[in-house]
Amino acid sequence: MILPDFSQAKVLIVGDLMLDRYWSGGTGRISPEAPVPVVNVSGSEDRPGGAANVAVNVATLGAKVTLLGMCGHDENARILKEKLSSFDINCEFFEVPERDTITKLRVMSRNQQLLRLDFEKSFADVDKSALLTTFNQALDDVDIVILSDYAKGCLSDPQSLIRAAKQKGKKVIVDPKGSDFEKYANATLITPNVSELYAVVGEQDNEQSLVASAQSLKASLSLDGLLLTRSEDGMTLFETGEDEFHLPAKAKEVYDVTGAGDTVVSTLAVALASRLPMQAACVLANLAASVVVGKLGTSTVTNTELALAVGEQSVHLDGGVMSEEQLAIAMRASKSRGERIVMTNGCFDILHSGHVSYLEEAAQLGDRLIVAVNTDRSVTELKGPGRPVNNVNRRMAVLAGLSAVDWVVPFEEDTPQRLIARLLPDILVKGGDYKIEDIAGGKEVIENGGEVKVLTFEDGVSTTGIIERITKNKLS
Template structure:
């Protein structure tokens, strides 16, 4: 996949404008007036928030941006415009008399948020005729429309904007809010998170119910597509007439999730505006989210960072860490495509050269390689106190980064027999001096017409041996 030229995209964004203000300083004493810390403010910073942050994300990717929204006739609106002007964002702000620009003040100390003060009143009942009129003119020059709804009133009636955009043949991407999505009917794509979808459709007890709910929501709203963002479980795309397309989370380390949703929306917008297929746009949005959550204190991704992230991916961009339910669905789709699936398992506590060569050999036996990994509790039962050295999340993240590995899934039992019997790969592989008939899950795979193979690990390399040498060296140094 090659990144398109995002500079050709023209994005029109309408939504709730906010100013995020940060006051930071040290704390060294408790107030004598009340049991609260006293913060000696040393720094003040203003950042565009809400729809304005989406606009900055789009601009950072190189696209042209026009931003529309409602604000107060006040100093904070001017500050917001000034910050956005530095990103060459064209602002159409409609000041409402008697209203204040929505501002969120956060009091910070030692990188911790002590207090947040919200200065806001809903714009839902205010006259929006001037905004609608300007939108009707601006939409004709745009390639795509983004509606960034934070439930602050600017998008109290998004149907006006959706139908105007549809009249001019422009796709509409919506970041939704609220207890009902009916107001977004006939948009092109909406991007709810898990909590937002549950608020509309109810809690889903399992993966199949979740898929059914998402597809029912999409059908009821006459949407061509719905993208469900799922935090540490990645995201799933539901397109009309197609099977659900799941993308596991790509982040190896998560430092700050602030703004990740805006990054997803902005990346989708510029991709769709430049003609990228929706499934490919979701791949890039997923990568962009993995970049932004790996950084502290920033919520934008550049095209250079996105290109680097894309270059580091393995052949299968839908690979990564999955839940058992997600993997079962992915495996079903792989078999429909005629792909040969290989599966192996292990603790993989400290990944070493023997593991890597073994996994390379296993991956070469088919088109897809699944690695099932013992949970921490399972490793402790098998290996004893002090193991594992690395948590299951870290072990799975490292495995998912190998080019030979497509899918990684945890299991909590002492053996993966139940998991293998459910998934039934085409080839089951085990490393070591096992007999085929003694391999967990082998009987079920053979009965299903599959193969069971034994591969030998590289001689002289083992996790236990590495740990013993580390301990011996520590004793020598002591």
């Protein structure tokens, strides 16, 4: 995937404005007044938050931004405008003298958040007629609209904004809040997280019921799409006329999830305004989120960072570690496109050159390669005490980073027979000197019209051999 030219995109944002303030310093003692750490504040930083952070994210990607919102007539409003002007953001703020600008103060020490203090009062009962008039005027010169709802009152009547935008043929993306999503009906796309979805449809016991509930909600609200963000489980797009599209999480390290949702909705808007299809826009949003959670505090993603992330993942942008249920959905979509799916399995405790060459050979047999990985318990059962050397999450992460591998899934049993019988790949592959009739799951694959193949391993290379050499060297 090549990033489009985002500089031509024009985005209109309406939502709850906030100032994020950070006080930071060292902690070396506990207060004698209460069992809490004493922070010696040595630094202070102000950053745009809420809808203002969404605007900064959009501007950092190179798009043109107009931001509408409500604030107080105070020093924090002045600071917020000053910060935003440095990003060349067109601010249309509606000051309410009897309200304070919403401010969130975070106390930090050693890169950890110790405390958050919120200074806020809802704008829900404030007259919005001037904001709506300005919104209608601004619509003529934008490509897409973002409604950034933090339930602070600026978006007390989102339907009036959605109707106005749709009447002028503008797409509307909503970052929702609360348990009433009816107010977002007829938007183009909404981006709830799992907790927000459950607040509307109730908690779901499994992947199938979650998918059904999300699809039903999307249909009832007459949306074009619903993007469910799922933290460490990635995100899933439910788009009208398309199968569910799951994107595993791509983050290598997570330091702070503050503002990650803002990054997702911002990247989606800029990508859609640049005429990318919804699935491609979600791929970029997923990668942008993986970058921003690796930073501390409310942060943004640059074009360069996003381009590098795309480059690293260009082989299988929708691949990675999945649950069994998520993989079943991804496989259905893959097979509907006529792709041939190859599957293999193993412990892959210490990945070595023999593994890599074997997986590359397996991948050449089809369009997609699944690697099923023994959990720690099953490795210990098979290999004995002291194994695995690497836990299952580390083993799967390394495998997911290989260009040959599309999907990685764990299995708990001693053999993957049940998993293979459920997934039924087109080609089942095993390495070594196995007989086809002895390969777990082979019977079911063949009965389903598939193939079973045995590939050779590289001579003289094995995890057990590596461990034995390491142990011998230590003893000598």
